[in-house]
Amino acid sequence: MSDCCNRNIMERDICPCDGIDLLDDSQTAPEIQTHPITRRQVLKYMGGFLLTGFIAACGQAGGPQAQKSPVPTSIVSSQPTAPSREGLTKLDLAFCSQVLCILPFEVARQQGYFADEGYDVNLIYMKGGALAINALISKSVDFVGTPMDLIVRSVDQGQPVIMVASTSRLPFFALVVSPGKSSEITKISDLQGKRVGVNNLGTTDDLLLKALLAKNNLDPNSTDSVALGPNLYDALLRGEVDAGMVQEPALTLLSQKGARVLVNFMDRQQTNEVLGGDYQFMGLNTRPDVLDSKPDVVEKLARALVKANQWILNHTGSEIVKAAPQELAPGDDIQIFAKALDKYKESLYPSDGVIEEHAVRRVVETQKISGLLKNENIDISTLYTNKYVEG
Template identity: 40%
Template sequence: MEELKLEHDYCCPGCDTRPQGADLGRRTVIGGIAALAASSLGIAQAKKVKIGTCGQFLCLVPYEVAKRRGYFRELGLDVEIIWAKGGTQALQFMIGGAVDYSATSLDAVLQARQRGAKVVQVASSGRLPLFALATAPKTAGAIQAVKDLAGRTVAVSGLGNADHLMLQYLLKRAGVDPKGVQYATIGTNLFEALKQGQVEAGMVQEPALSLLKEAGGRELVNLMDFNQAKAFMGGPYAFMGLNIRSEEREERAGEIRRIAKAVEKGIQFVQTARANVIVDSLPKELIVGGDRKQLEAIIDRYRRSLYQSSLKLDRDAAERTVDIQQAAGVLPAGFKVDEALDFGILG
């Protein structure tokens, strides 16, 4: 059906809502703990590294925790985290040389390679998509399952984006012809459009999902929940990971291992520390104006399902990602996962 476009201001591709007052444009975040470590050890002793990442709350958590708790610094790295407007822009930063690495979804890497970009993913920090399918409050009674979306208007960030592809997969799985659904492309601030009833359902992230449910919306499928992801997709789905320019693989191999080790330590902290302590370890810009207790609850709910303790690439999970993109017609049938992932650096 015809694509419907709605105009909304939004923070950045990759996140559909954010704490009010937080500016998630491109920025450098200087953490307190890491900054103290830098002043005592001397910045000259550490290798400067720039990582561009999407500004979505749950994407940022492992990397920001690793930075602000000094885990990168412990391994001789002075890491600067650049918040981009979504994974595509983070990849563009890296391809153009503005950053050394990008932390994005594998979906973004696969599509970049289809456009000719010489990039590969070398580590995986997230094993599930950061999306849920939910209804608007006013349609929660009428839409109780994915099959009820036939003939409805459903919001996505953009046609061909990861959330759109995932929605098409869920529709087909429920026996709904994706062509029989109208897609409203809103950017990433889907929350307001759903809350106001401008669309009937949408692919959202956190904290938008929690806010929608509070307003009376219905959660249809939450792919951030491991049990639901297993039920709907068959298991883990390779999502967030660390990417490099293909030609720099050899010269950066040792550095990649150090980055992975620091992020793994950050994930271990996220999976074991109290939620309030984790929030204390995040940049104030990510928290300001938001509901702190709600953010703590979000971290507590997803920290064990979203993040994997080892950053080694999972071939089965990556092939599941490729399969879903092939089913959506984005990747050719003969595409091999080894074209986009380097399994040799972390083993």
């Protein structure tokens, strides 16, 4: 792993494991290696992954205490847990390795929905959403699961990619105040001048923070955003930052210790109240040339993921978490995830895979607020299509 992954990244410099807005200009990706190491090794590499609750928006960047990776490449493949069927067409599908992002894809594989459509799908766990998008752009793979933020950034940089099905319509984050600051910081405007922890600058959690500040009539840069990588939980607990963007199980664990929740984006009602509606997050993505050459494949994969989300909505959290790699939720954490899924699954996972224009537009507007877009008049219609989920 590059040395830049082991430092606190305070500028938008290019790093091979950086997050959403850090696609390099070459838009290249390493050649896919399907089994260089086991999934257990890459999940072990993630280390503090669960305590932060995310590798922010699936774009991972190491903080000051980030572990060095034993992984020699940027891509690893999952080991299959569902029985394979003879006569299926093998297909690689890359996505960022994050537990709530993983679920629809793993459910589709383990419940046989991909196989029902004729495909033996190899889910490739990648160290960050930017790497997945780069693999898609370089044609190392034809399909990836990443957030809409990366689609917007890629298209803005002249690289056509497109989302064809929504697997999550909300971000997996909550903005919480450090337990020691909960009596002092009671609303968004109190964050002015404070240190707020995010995974990395320019990732979804950082963009959402800036949007919240702007909506509360504050300069989007009025907080001191601190890139902490996978160490956010501990930093909040120790009071090293005043607030931060976390996910489960960090949200539950910090709340139990007195942290104040300012906004929970996993709750659809709260998201609607603070942002005005949904914020399109995860989905199945591909390239326009794939839509032209393999429309039947796109439709079949989208249909399998829609079925997976419907399965998630119809089952309890304790059943759903069995689809997640056990390495991601050891010990009591699995029960925290199960309870969180029971609470948030209706908000997070759409039953029809439909991508809403207003939710995509909200992502674009958030990036405009953050000053990331080169093209202020980006064409929303180029970012997504519902053709393959609406039949």
